[in-house]
Amino acid sequence: MTWVTGANGSPYGVTNLPYGVFRHGGHEPRIGVRIGDAVLDLAGAEAAGLVLAGGALGRPTLNGFMALGRPQWTAVRQRVTELLTDVTHRPVVEPLLVPIAEVELLLPFEVADYVDFYSSEHHASNVGQIFRPGQPPLLPNWRHLPVGYHGRAGTVVVSGTPVVRPRGQRGTPDGPVTGPSVRLDIEAEVGFVVGVPSPLGEPVAVADFADHVFGVVLVNDWSARDIQAWEYQPLGPFLGKSFATSVSAWVTPLDALGAAFVPAPVQDPPVVEYLRDEPHLGLDLRLAVDWNGQRVAEPPFAAMYWTPAQQLAHLTVNGASLRTGDLYASGTVSGPQRGQVGSFLELTWGGAEPVTVGGESRTFLADGDTVTLTATAPGPDGGTIALGEVTGTIRPPR
Ligand SMILES: O=C(O)/C=C/C(=O)CC(=O)CC(=O)O
């Protein structure tokens, strides 16, 4: 129980406490923790000596704090919990609470590298059938390693940033044409944020996942399907996805997700040694996709074939080092049913089966459309926690 008004029973109660970076009034950007409908100014709390983190909380991004490592993450979380639950702290802590309506939320961390996996069996087989009809939906490597590609870190933007419709080449029966994408899509994903780096040349073991990964963001990997379908063979996604990738403003620490770890789907055939995780755990995150305010899908993250620990081990098996601020996304989250898919490509089966949104028949994104992804997870004590939101509105091409 917290003494913060209105926060008990909220999905941002004291068992959640996600981190973000906010601007308030004329102040410099600073780190905060969300509690109910308020943000606790952690820079102010550290300056007042209420929390100790070696000055890492007084910075404009989470990177310095994320680099400290799990013992410090846990200690700060415990201290913040104490400050928000023990009423004796209320007189000094309450002045550090800012109403969420008054803050501007910024990109919470400086993104180092960004990679994207392809770890939903349902998504991969749907896309395979749509993009490569007549061929086996999953390529022979798919069950042996978590397939991924390198994205573009510099175009990762915070929730709320408008997305300008990308221009590019698309193939037509009469040859390529250049222009604004006419098949602009979303991808509902979960992103994992690396805090503790690793040395070049040293793989990170599956068992070391929680020592490196600080927390989780929601991701919308905006995708121009027409640009993608023309450009991607044989090297994979490039300009069809690099124009923007949106992340939630709140980073949910792994420490808040203890009750959300669940057995992941059984892998058959068995995986090679470096991908073997015991226990083999995924996360019971329940995503929701709202298109112009209308719920169109509820993708279940628990159905993902490859786990975040396996993805991290795979990402580093060749000795590639991790940097603080590395972001790796799960890949589009799709469940087995049509109402559980994380892209409009799948929802409308390549545009062939329109859906009704706001009374209109729709396939891909129109200018002015807004898509909002949210998610919840089981919290401790049978409660539910929210993982923030990632929203974006499509602007016409320049
Ligand atoms: O199968 C393909 O050719 C392409 C697939 C994607 O667009 C998926 C991608 O970005 C990875 C993912 O989000 O699962």
Ligand SMILES: [Ca+2]
């Ligand atoms: Ca993706």
Ligand SMILES: [Mg+2]
């Ligand atoms: Mg993207």
